Amino acid sequence: MFWTFVATVFCGLGAAGIALGIRSITRKKAPKWIIPVFAGMGMLAYLVHGEYTWFEHKKSLLPEEAVIVNTEYEGIFWRPWTFIAPYVTAFSTVDTKSIGRDTDNENVVRFTLYRFNQKVTDAVSHRVHLLNCRSRELVPLDSDGNPRVDNMKKLVPTDKLLNTVCGGK
Numbered sequence: 001m002f003w004t005f006v007a008t009v010f011c012g013l014g015a016a017g018i019a020l021g022i023r024s025i026t027r028k029k030a031p032k033w034i035i036p037v038f039a040g041m042g043m044l045a046y047l048v049h050g051e052y053t054w055f056e057h058k059k060s061l062l063p064e065e066a067v068i069v070n071t072e073y074e075g076i077f078w079r080p081w082t083f084i085a086p087y088v089t090a091f092s093t094v095d096t097k098s099i100g101r102d103t104d105n106e107n108v109v110r111f112t113l114y115r116f117n118q119k120v121t122d123a124v125s126h127r128v129h130l131l132n133c134r135s136r137e138l139v140p141l142d143s144d145g146n147p148r149v150d151n152m153k154k155l156v157p158t159d160k161l162l163n164t165v166c167g168g169k
Contacts, residue, residue: 001121004050008043015042048081054118055088066093066114069161090117094164098128107134109165131155133166 019038023030059068073086098112109131117123128141136155139147155162 008046011046012039012043015039015045018042051079051118052085052087055091058091058116058122062093065096067096067164068093069113069159069164088118090115092116092161094161096164099165105132108132111165113161131162131165133162136162 016035016039019030019035022034023032055071062068068091070092071088072090074089075083075086093114093116095112095114098110100110101108111129111131112126113129114124114126117125128145130139130141130147131137136157136159138153138155138161139149140151142148
């Protein structure tokens, strides 16, 4: 967050410097108001660039065993350009090294699902889940390791999470 703020300020100062150069080249015939306009546009451009490149940057930092199973795009009211060109605001990954089969029932798989959110600061959460590969029922576990049956979801057969965890079974 701090470094994003610093970079945003420097982009604004750089853009304002370009506007000062334009005024200097035109012998002060360019209006003075272009300096704050350029500064604002420079800061806004840096922030928008950061929003649109966030997913690719985070993806490049993931280890090989992390498989992206879901991406979310969101149009945001105070960012009207996101309705025309939405960007990834959150994604989920499965740690393939955490996948383990139940000894009693080979159709039940236990794995860790990570969720990355792009907010003011990046947020990462993780949760252990159980997935029945045959019935496609996904159940999160609470902090004590007990299944949260009230949060159970049934996945569609084409779901990437199902295919990644169950290995196409």
